[in-house]
């Protein structure tokens with residue numbers, strides 16, 4: 001019985017190319033009480049591996065958070081599988097607008113402490129006591145209301161390339177940080193104002209809205225299905241699109257374009273740009289925004305020193321890295337003193 005992915009990303013990419021089939025990229029989450037996450041994880045892996053599902057799935061005692069792709073032809077089979085699991089029956093699936101055959105190249109189902117790393121002690125509040133879920137129509141109405149405060153619950157590098165007009169976009173690296181900052185900044189509005197929040201697919205707001213209600217906010221609303229579902233509804237119902245730019249996503253596509261506006265700039269030269277890249281120096285891997293010209297002149301690197309390292313042979317690079325802890329953990333996403341035009 002095979003319980004773990006065995007193919008490399010490269011092998012998988014060529015298999016997908018050979019198959020030449022359409023793949024859907026989708027995500028969903030559910031809070032539930034899962035008694036034995038490891039057992040549930042194995043159950044999912046066996047079933048989904050067989051359906052050619054690829055993606056990143058987190059399972060915890062508190063529920064499941066899944067981002068994945070699968071052949072379009074297997075969708076019905078996949079959906080019946082979900083419906084046969086009691087807490088996933090009719091779960092809302094966020095289906096991506098832009099499809100990429102290679103959005104995921106491995107099936108990774110991981111057991112975690114939490115499905116979203118929130119740094120919160122769950123005993124202090126009830127995550128089921130969440131805010132009012134609103135669809136795109138109601139959301140558009142609410143954010144026009146002068147009595148509304150609109151908050152982006154994502155991190156700085158996500159809201160940087162796209163956000164709703166007029167939203168507060170906290171300059172934070174983690175979800176935990178934004179919870180505190182927003183509470184501090186908005187505490188005088190607990191009774192009076194509508195607190196309306198959104199995130200990528202809704203999962204962070206699920207926790208955040210319960211948290212703010214617990215902290216005494218009276219009128220808490222969250223965008224159902226997040227930006228992904230909003231974009232879908234706006235398109236289907238021909239509504240006014242109040243989102244500007246791109247939606248950052250956590251797969252190989254890195255983002256989905258929602259509107260043509262470019263709201264950010266190249267971190268190296270400052271010109272309008274919203275393309276995220278990772279520094280080509282493997283030991284750096286910094287996530288930042290880089291325009292095509294800078295990519296060319298910098299050989300896809302974030303700095304001169306990374307450019308020099310990336311030009312060395314694989315062996316020389318390996319020797320340089322020896323004894324140095326993985327810098328991915330040291331560098332923060334989208335933050336580095338070398339990025340002159342990071343706002």
Ligand SMILES: [Zn+2]
Pocket residue numbers: 266267268269270271290291292293294295
């Ligand atoms: Zn540039």
Ligand SMILES: [Zn+2]
Pocket residue numbers: 279280281284285286301302303306
């Ligand atoms: Zn670099």
